[in-house]
Amino acid sequence: MLQNHRKLQLTESQRDGMRRAGRFNSQLMDYLRPHIVAGISTLEIDQLVHEYTLRHKHQPATLGYHGYSKSCCTSVNEVICHGIPCPYVLQNGDIINVDITSIVDGWHGDQSETFMIGDVSEHARAVTQCAFDAMHRAIAALEPGCTVSVIGDNVVAEATARGFSVVREYVGHGLGKRFHQYPNIPHVADRQSRQERLLPGMCFTVEPMINVGTRFTKLDSKDGWTVRTRDGKLSAQFEHTVLMREDGPEILTQCPNGPARGHRF
Numbered sequence: 192m193l194q195n196h197r198k199l200q201l202t203e204s205q206r207d208g209m210r211r212a213g214r215f216n217s218q219l220m221d222y223l224r225p226h227i228v229a230g231i232s233t234l235e236i237d238q239l240v241h242e243y244t245l246r247h248k249h250q251p252a253t254l255g256y257h258g259y260s261k262s263c264c265t266s267v268n269e270v271i272c273h274g275i276p277c278p279y280v281l282q283n284g285d286i287i288n289v290d291i292t293s294i295v296d297g298w299h300g301d302q303s304e305t306f307m308i309g310d311v312s313e314h315a316r317a318v319t320q321c322a323f324d325a326m327h328r329a330i331a332a333l334e335p336g337c338t339v340s341v342i343g344d345n346v347v348a349e350a351t352a353r354g355f356s357v358v359r360e361y362v363g364h365g366l367g368k369r370f371h372q373y374p375n376i377p378h379v380a381d382r383q384s385r386q387e388r389l390l391p392g393m394c395f396t397v398e399p400m401i402n403v404g405t406r407f408t409k410l411d412s413k414d415g416w417t418v419r420t421r422d423g424k425l426s427a428q429f430e431h432t433v434l435m436r437e438d439g440p441e442i443l444t445q446c447p448n449g450p451a452r453g454h455r456f
């Protein structure tokens with residue numbers, strides 16, 4: 192069943208609310224960037240996120256979200272997503288995805304980047320580059336009124352061309368006053384995404400998770416959050432929040448100092 196999209200099509204002042212949330216979130220990512228180096232623990236990264244957000248009088252959206260107890264997700268190496276900040280200290284050769292979501296005056300900005308720590312393997316660099324390129328290729332392909340499946344089709348084309356796989360169990364999402372809302376944004380197109388359309392005024396994330404090996408995942412049964420590759424091989428992810436406008440997509444979480452489309456890692 193296609194849903195009624197009307198309340199998801201934001202007015203100009205609501206769009207400005209989303210722009211402010213995306214801008215703040217991207218400034219937080221720029222603030223973090225120089226700290227993401229060998230020797231910092233993922234818990235310390237979380238503390239930086241928490242302090243910066245509260246200092247600016249905003250809220251980390253993950254804190255208390257369905258019982259999640261931290262202000263960001265830190266997913267190292269074979270962790271696909273939802274890694275919980277902990278005392279683990281980043282080492283030369285690691286890759287780490289840092290995923291941050293802020294609530295600014297009730298609106299959400301959601302983004303992530305994968306960082307390479309020191310000298311990384313060729314596989315680590317290639318999968319990081321692929322996740323970044325797949326995200327930007329999918330966003331660049333969007334047009335007002337296009338089907339959601341444009342995203343999955345472009346992500347899959349980029350990943351398969353490089354011999355990598357695309358995670359299916361975890362998807363992008365609509366967002367606004369709520370963190371996760373309609374529509375689902377799968378990174379592998381399915382029947383539903385071939386029918387649903389991205390209309391002007393809708394906000395959603397594009398956040399492909401790309402694996403070096405198998406696409407299959409394994410949820411940590413002890414903490415109930417951490418998602419790993421089933422074969423233990425590397426996974427990388429990037430995420431932006433996007434507003435569909437009457438004239439095409441606008442990325443709301445582009446960092447002034449961060450990598451932009453076309454960047455080579």
Ligand code: MF3
Binds near residue numbers: 263264291398
């Ligand atoms: N930020 C993640 C996303 O992109 C969601 C994290 S929810 C958490 O949708 F509870 F795991 F933090």
Ligand code: CO
Binds near residue numbers: 398
């Ligand atoms: Co998201």
Ligand code: CO
Binds near residue numbers: 291292
């Ligand atoms: Co996110």
